[in-house]
Amino acid sequence: MTLVKTLFKAALPYAERAITAADQAVSGYLQPRRARSKLVVQSYVGWGSPQQVEVPGRVLLPRVTTPPRVGDARWRNFLNVMRRLFSREVAGIEITGRFQGEEARGVSGPDGYFKLQFSPGDLPAGWYEVPLSMEDRGEVSRARVQVVDRPAFGIISDLDDTVIQSDVTSVPRMLMTTLTGNARTRLPFPGVGAFYHGLVQQGGGRNPIFYVSSSPWNFFDLLWQFLSYRQIPLGPMFLRNWGFDLLAGHGNYKHGVIEQIFARFPDMKFVLVGDSGEHDPQIYAEVVHRHPGRVLAVYIRDVSDAVTDGAVLKLREEVQKAGVELVLAADSLYAASHAMAMGLITPEQMRRVQRSVGREYGW
Numbered sequence: 183m184t185l186v187k188t189l190f191k192a193a194l195p196y197a198e199r200a201i202t203a204a205d206q207a208v209s210g211y212l213q214p215r216r217a218r219s220k221l222v223v224q225s226y227v228g229w230g231s232p233q234q235v236e237v238p239g240r241v242l243l244p245r246v247t248t249p250p251r252v253g254d255a256r257w258r259n260f261l262n263v264m265r266r267l268f269s270r271e272v273a274g275i276e277i278t279g280r281f282q283g284e285e286a287r288g289v290s291g292p293d294g295y296f297k298l299q300f301s302p303g304d305l306p307a308g309w310y311e312v313p314l315s316m317e318d319r320g321e322v323s324r325a326r327v328q329v330v331d332r333p334a335f336g337i338i339s340d341l342d343d344t345v346i347q348s349d350v351t352s353v354p355r356m357l358m359t360t361l362t363g364n365a366r367t368r369l370p371f372p373g374v375g376a377f378y379h380g381l382v383q384q385g386g387g388r389n390p391i392f393y394v395s396s397s398p399w400n401f402f403d404l405l406w407q408f409l410s411y412r413q414i415p416l417g418p419m420f421l422r423n424w425g426f427d428l429l430a431g432h433g434n435y436k437h438g439v440i441e442q443i444f445a446r447f448p449d450m451k452f453v454l455v456g457d458s459g460e461h462d463p464q465i466y467a468e469v470v471h472r473h474p475g476r477v478l479a480v481y482i483r484d485v486s487d488a489v490t491d492g493a494v495l496k497l498r499e500e501v502q503k504a505g506v507e508l509v510l511a512a513d514s515l516y517a518a519s520h521a522m523a524m525g526l527i528t529p530e531q532m533r534r535v536q537r538s539v540g541r542e543y544g545w
Contacts, residue, residue, distance in 0.1 A: 228327030229418035232305040237298040241290040243270040250364035266400040307331035333388040339455040341395040365407035372542035373514030375414040380531030391417035457483040480508040481517040
C-alpha cells in the first residue's frame, strides 16, 4: 500500500499536466463557439465589509433543471444532478456590476468563474443586490450581497453532515443521498435551523453566517434552495471548483477559506460548527491555535464511531488549553445548551431549539 501511495504521488503531477493540456486543447476549440451562444450568469453570494465587497459568479451555457418537489422520482433528481455537474462554462466574457454608484468589471476565467471587487465605504450592514450585465447583452443577473459591520460575532459552518444529513461516513449512502435527492427531499438535522437563528439573532440580528463546504459550485443553487426551503439562515457560501482541484486536500481548502474570512474581519470573533465525519475537528483546532482569542466556541456534531470520537476528545483537551471549549454534540439541543450557558443564544432561543427537536422526535 505504501508503494502504491508513493507511485500515485509521483504520477500525480504528470497526470495534472496531461489533464490541463487536454482541457486547454478542448477549451481552445469550444470556448469561441460557446461565447457566441446564449449565455447565463450564475451569481453567487457576495460578501464583505463596508470597506471591501466581492461578488463571485460564473458564466455558463443555459441548462434546464426542473423545480424541486417533495414527490419527485429519484431518477428525475439524478438527471438534474447530472445537468448541474456537467455544466458548460464559458471563458473570456466581461461582466460588469454596479454597487452603490461604483462600477466594477471582471472577465470569466477558463472554468467560467469571475469575481468583482467593490469599495463602497460608509454602508450599513445588511443585504443588498448588485445588478450584473454582460457585454452587449444588458443586465443578466442580480447578485445577493451581505455587508457585515460590527456584529457580536460571526458563525462559520460546514454543510454536509453538519446542517444537511449527507452520510459522509458511508460512501454508498452519501452517493445515494446526494445523487438522487433534491432541495426539498434532503433533510436537515433536527433543531439546526432554530439553533442557527439563535446564533445569528444574538446581538440584534447582525451576526453573519458563512457556509464552507467541499461540495462543488455546481450545487450552489441546490444548497441555497435547501437552506431557504428549510428556513435555515442564509449566508455567503464557499464551495469548490468541480474539477481536478477537488483531489486537493479538504483541510488545505477549508483552512484557506477560513483564513480569508478571518483576514477580512480582523476584529470579529467566531463560532465554528462542523462534524466529526471528516476533518473539521482538526481544522478548527488549528484555527484556534493560529488565532488566539478569536474563537468563542467549537461545536462538532457527532456522526462517527467511537475511535474517531476518541481522537476528537483528545483534540478537545488541546483546544481547552487555548481557552476554547470544543463541544462534541450528539444533537443541536446539546450544542444549544452550551451556547446558552456561554451567552451565545438566549434562554428563549434555547427553548425554540428544544421545541424544534421535540417536534421532530415526537416529544
